[in-house]
Amino acid sequence: MSIFSRIFNRAPKRAPIEPNYPLLWSTCTIDANKVDTVHNVVKKYFTPNKDKYLQVEKLTGVPAWVVFCIHWKEASCRFDGALHNGDRCIGNGKKTWNVPKGRGPFNTWVDTATDALLMKKNIFPFNWSHIPSALLFCEKYNGLGHRNKGELSPYIWAYTNNHDETGNYVRDGVYDSSAQIKSCGVASLIKAMIELKVVEVSAIGTDYIKMV
Numbered sequence: 001m002s003i004f005s006r007i008f009n010r011a012p013k014r015a016p017i018e019p020n021y022p023l024l025w026s027t028c029t030i031d032a033n034k035v036d037t038v039h040n041v042v043k044k045y046f047t048p049n050k051d052k053y054l055q056v057e058k059l060t061g062v063p064a065w066v067v068f069c070i071h072w073k074e075a076s077c078r079f080d081g082a083l084h085n086g087d088r089c090i091g092n093g094k095k096t097w098n099v100p101k102g103r104g105p106f107n108t109w110v111d112t113a114t115d116a117l118l119m120k121k122n123i124f125p126f127n128w129s130h131i132p133s134a135l136l137f138c139e140k141y142n143g144l145g146h147r148n149k150g151e152l153s154p155y156i157w158a159y160t161n162n163h164d165e166t167g168n169y170v171r172d173g174v175y176d177s178s179a180q181i182k183s184c185g186v187a188s189l190i191k192a193m194i195e196l197k198v199v200e201v202s203a204i205g206t207d208y209i210k211m212v
Helices: 003-007 021-026 032-060 064-075 109-118 131-142 186-195
Strands: 166-171 174-180 199-202 205-211
Touching (some): 021 131, 032 064, 064 205
């Protein structure tokens, strides 16, 4: 990196990328030093709260395992945090103040999760059970900004062999190439759910998933 780039905290420009999701998923593994961490997230947050995620699935059509992954990324699985962006606006008469701003107010977490997901109905995949398609939806849900940086999204790939856990948007529209990623991504969570047998791959093939 040049002195100019370091001074202004900018990495050299890279060409935009178009991730090959089927290939990335087929070669994806959880980082060896993060396996226990990711497994513990699934055990602590998905398994005990599966019924809530299934509630949202019934209302939106979005699979419970996808709802869980987004809930982790947006609100660290806190049920007082909006699925839109983690804002604490549930049951207190407040509306969301971060992007998307002005949603709500919401009485329950299920209300906010339903609203957040149905806002994105126009980008729902044709087949939710196809893991690469579900991963692409999750990237679009968060935003495609990393592509313009020539990088894969940590929202999806953090804590796997497809990411080095550096470079992130530290707030809306503000990118920091040196920012450290300290949260597992969606792909690692799905891998952990398969390994823990709380979901399983379909007989169709390893690119497809179903609830146990």
